[in-house]
Amino acid sequence: MLGFLKKLMDPNEKELKRLDGIVQTINDLEEGIKALSDGDLRAKTSEFKERLAQGATLDDILPEAFAVVREAAVRTLGQRHFDVQLMGGIVLHEGRIAEMKTGEGKTLAATCPVYLNALTGRGVHVVTVNDYLAKRDAEWMGAIYNFLGLEVGALVHGLDYAERKRIYNCDIVYGTNNEFGFDYLRDNMVLSGEDIVQRELYYAIVDEVDSILIDEARTPLIISGAAEQSTDLYERFSKLVIRLRPGEDYNVDEKARSAALSEEGWARIERMLGIDDIHDQSHF
Numbered sequence: 688m689l690g691f692l693k694k695l696m697d698p699n700e701k702e703l704k705r706l707d708g709i710v711q712t713i714n715d716l717e718e719g720i721k722a723l724s725d726g727d728l729r730a731k732t733s734e735f736k737e738r739l740a741q742g743a744t745l746d747d748i749l750p751e752a753f754a755v756v757r758e759a760a761v762r763t764l765g766q767r768h769f770d771v772q773l774m775g776g777i778v779l780h781e782g783r784i785a786e787m788k789t790g791e792g793k794t795l796a797a798t799c800p801v802y803l804n805a806l807t808g809r810g811v812h813v814v815t816v817n818d819y820l821a822k823r824d825a826e827w828m829g830a831i832y833n834f835l836g837l838e839v840g841a842l843v844h845g846l847d848y849a850e851r852k853r854i855y856n857c858d859i860v861y862g863t864n865n866e867f868g869f870d871y872l873r874d875n876m877v878l879s880g881e882d883i884v885q886r887e888l889y890y891a892i893v894d895e896v897d898s899i900l901i902d903e904a905r906t907p908l909i910i911s912g913a914a915e916q917s918t919d920l921y922e923r924f925s926k927l928v929i930r931l932r933p934g935e936d937y938n939v940d941e942k943a944r945s946a947a948l949s950e951e952g953w954a955r956i957e958r959m960l961g962i963d964d965i966h967d968q969s970h971f
């Protein structure tokens with residue numbers, strides 16, 4: 688009797704039941720999806736996008752989209768998502784943490800929510816712990832996504848601006864937290880909007896979340912500029928600044944320990960440098 692009561696009250700039990708219900712719906716769709724030709728299975732991607740455009744929510748299409756990914760995995764990798772992998776996928780779609788033991792197949796489990804969220808066209812990021820895994824997973828799971836008509840990119844170290852921009856425009860991007868983090872910081876420092884590489888951030892799945900959000904988070908991401916150039920500039924400008932007139936070209940705020948140029952000061956500096964507009968980007 689006590690056991691029965693405990694079962695009745697256990698919130699985890701209730702949650703598992705809810706997830707199991709969704710998994711049943713996915714399983715019930717399997718027969719129909721299995722009967723589709725490769726072309727028809729692939730066409731599901733545009734059908735889902737169409738339904739989203741007409742007002743359906745991701746939750747509405749979740750069971751069918753998951754069933755489609757499972758069938759695509761069977762046809763490309765010869766692996767059929769286990770029910771627990773679908774459950775993990777639902778939890779990840781809901782923005783929560785799913786704990787799966789080592790070797791249980793987290794890579795494949797992530798493909799369902801990744802595909803579902805990529806249908807919005809807004810870009811899905813999968814955060815991995817190192818470059819090797821980003822490349823491996825993008826290629827490995829890429830078989831499923833490509834089969835379904837989605838583009839996948841691997842964001843690894845050493846890529847140039849054009850390559851980064853292209854990769855961020857893919858439907859799905861696998862990369863390390865360092866690459867995503869540094870691109871985010873650099874995007875916040877650009878002088879022109881065209882130089883931004885990331886799109887608006889939408890949805891991400893973090894592999895090995897304890898390692899990335901706890902262990903790795905202890906090391907801050909720091910961007911530092913080229914020291915030689917800045918020392919050089921400091922020296923050049925220190926020679927100009929002493930020629931400015933206090934009170935006229937600049938004002939000192941003792942309390943804030945700062946000094947700011949006046950309109951006249953800006954104009955004077957421009958004259959000294961022989962330029963028209965100091966804010967013109969070509970001078971940076």
Ligand SMILES: Nc1ncnc2c1ncn2[C@@H]1O[C@H](COP(=O)(O)OP(=O)(O)OP(=O)(O)O)[C@@H](O)[C@H]1O
Pocket residue numbers: 766767768769772787788789790791792793794795
């Ligand atoms: N549904 C499945 N059917 C058959 N094989 C599977 C299935 N899911 C995963 N595997 C296989 O299980 C192995 C482990 O998968 P994976 O590397 O994704 O595990 P993991 O949970 O990420 O482990 P780790 O914690 O070591 O990173 C892989 O070889 C994968 O191909």
Ligand SMILES: [Mg+2]
Pocket residue numbers: 793794894
């Ligand atoms: Mg893994």
